[in-house]
Amino acid sequence: MSPISPSFTEIPIIDLSLADSPRTRPDLLRQLYHALTSVGFLYITNHGVPEPVISNLVQVLPTLFSLPDDIKEQIALHNSPHFLGYSSVGAETTAGKKDHREQVEYATELPDRWVQGLPLYERLKGPNQWPSTYPELRPIVTNYISELTSLGDRFLRLVAESLSLPQDTFFPFLSEQHRLKLVRYPGFKSLGQTASASASASASTTTRQGVGPHKDSSGWWTFLLQASPEEKRGLQVLNKDGQWIDVPPIPGTFVVNIGQAFEVVTNGFCKATTHRVELGSPNDRYSVPFFQGVRGSLTKKEAVETLKAHFSEIGRESEQGLQIDSPFLQGKYETWGEAQLRTKIRSHRDVGKLFYKDVYDKYINDD
Numbered sequence: 426m427s428p429i430s431p432s433f434t435e436i437p438i439i440d441l442s443l444a445d446s447p448r449t450r451p452d453l454l455r456q457l458y459h460a461l462t463s464v465g466f467l468y469i470t471n472h473g474v475p476e477p478v479i480s481n482l483v484q485v486l487p488t489l490f491s492l493p494d495d496i497k498e499q500i501a502l503h504n505s506p507h508f509l510g511y512s513s514v515g516a517e518t519t520a521g522k523k524d525h526r527e528q529v530e531y532a533t534e535l536p537d538r539w540v541q542g543l544p545l546y547e548r549l550k551g552p553n554q555w556p557s558t559y560p561e562l563r564p565i566v567t568n569y570i571s572e573l574t575s576l577g578d579r580f581l582r583l584v585a586e587s588l589s590l591p592q593d594t595f596f597p598f599l600s601e602q603h604r605l606k607l608v609r610y611p612g613f614k615s616l617g618q619t620a621s622a623s624a625s626a627s628a629s630t631t632t633r634q635g636v637g638p639h640k641d642s643s644g645w646w647t648f649l650l651q652a653s654p655e656e657k658r659g660l661q662v663l664n665k666d667g668q669w670i671d672v673p674p675i676p677g678t679f680v681v682n683i684g685q686a687f688e689v690v691t692n693g694f695c696k697a698t699t700h701r702v703e704l705g706s707p708n709d710r711y712s713v714p715f716f717q718g719v720r721g722s723l724t725k726k727e728a729v730e731t732l733k734a735h736f737s738e739i740g741r742e743s744e745q746g747l748q749i750d751s752p753f754l755q756g757k758y759e760t761w762g763e764a765q766l767r768t769k770i771r772s773h774r775d776v777g778k779l780f781y782k783d784v785y786d787k788y789i790n791d792d
Contacts, residue, residue: 432665433464436672436680442471444583457587461683465698466662468678473579474572481565482607483652486711490527490609492556500554502530506780507537507551508769514611517772520637525704526610531566533574533602533718545784546721546762549769550602570605573648573715577603580646580681581717588691590735595645598690598728600718604643610635610659610702610710635659635702635710641684642768644716649680652711659710663699672700686719686761689728692736721762728761757791767791 437460443453460467502510509530515523537551555563582592641647651660651674660672660680672680688697704710758764767788770777777785 432668434664434668434670436466436468436662436670437464438468438470438675438678440470441473441580441583453583454587457583461584461587461695465696466672466680466682466700468675469580469681470678472576472679474576474679478569478572479650482569482650482713483711485559485562485565486607486609486652486713487709489529489556489559489562489607490709492559496556496558500529500556502773503775503779505551505554505776506539506548507532508549508773508776509551510554512773516775518637519634519639519772522634522637524636525633526608526635526702528606528608530604530606531570532604533570534567535602544721544760544762545781546760546766548780549721549762549766566605566607569713570603570715573605574603574717576648576679577646577715577717580648588695588735590732594732595687595690598686598720598723599645600720603718604716606712606714606716608712608714610704610706610712612657612704612706612708612710633704635704638663638699638701640688640697640699641682641716642765644684645687645719646684646717647682648715648717649682650713650715651675651680652713653709657706657708657710659702659704659706660712661701661703663701669701684716684719686723686728689725690732692729692733694736719761719765721760721765723761724759 437456439453439456439460441453443449443456457467497511497513500510502508502512502516504510509532511529512527514525514527517524517526517528531553532550534553535550537548539548539550553566578596581595585592585594649660653674655674658671658673661669662672662682664670682700683695683697685697687695702712758767766781766784770781770785770788774785774789777788781788
């Protein structure tokens with residue numbers, strides 16, 4: 426296999442309904458192969474997720490984030506050893522800087538099964554926290570997670586086929602739990618800034634970080650719903666020449682991108698692409714990333730060697746992309762679960778100090 430790897434300047438749009446016909450399926454697989462090997466990001470249309478499932482979720486976002494502070498505190502992420510719940514603006518860091526977003530993290534609903542003797546990363550699995558004053562939220566989020574889980578399964582079969590592999594190749598790598606973030610990026614109006622103040626800030630060399638440059642370490646693949654109109658853009662991806670390419674919202678699509686674990690399993694054949702969110706809109710921006718979970722017991726050896734004979738290391742990357750923290754890729758930890766726990770603790774240090782005191786210093790100071 427030898428992919429085409431010029432630097433991309435736009436994000437491909439792929440119509441998944443092309444898979445439904447033997448006549449158009451080969452074209453879909455060619456498009457998907459190009460996106461996998463040359464970009465790492467793509468839009469998907471005609472994805473099969475019912476429109477009401479999406480619109481119901483979009484409609485609850487403003488209400489959720491306008492809940493009183495005491496209700497948000499009831500479901501605060503610092504209450505959860507599973508890193509599930511609400512976190513305020515500035516509570517999470519990426520690339521060493523605070524992210525300018527508030528969010529609620531949810532996951533496939535599971536009981537807390539962790540006991541002493543199990544790997545510590547198994548404690549990441551557990552139940553969600555739901556606001557007591559907003560009972561409508563739970564069925565809407567649960568239904569969305571179910572639909573995105575099904576979409577992820579369908580997509581993985583197409584990915585495998587496009588890479589000349591059996592359709593079920595990637596399923597043994599998956600976790601029983603997938604994660605979801607409901608995200609609000611406050612506009613400058615919410616911050617009490619005037620338009621002139623915002624323009625002045627935009628003109629300066631200091632930009633407002635929604636999310637800093639990173640590769641997704643929270644899942645196998647990410648399926649992103651940009652839940653705000655096109656003018657509230659902010660997502661950008663880094664191409665191989667070090668240029669930031671805009672990924673504006675397109676109605677009816679999900680933005681899909683490769684996570685770090687998939688890069689490892691494909692031996693670098695399909696690279697995770699560095700991306701960020703830069704803020705500048707006067708109004709709030711909403712976003713919903715769904716992270717397809719990776720089995721915590723996956724070892725570096727298993728990840729690297731299972732499909733090694735099928736893939737050869739390829740491609741180049743920008744200098745900035747090479748600097749992104751990738752503990753599993755760089756071999757710091759033996760299992761994906763431990764690398765993931767490290768990432769969570771470094772991003773939410775208050776939770777790490779409270780629930781993971783025995784490993785906190787090791788993960789914070791292992792650079």
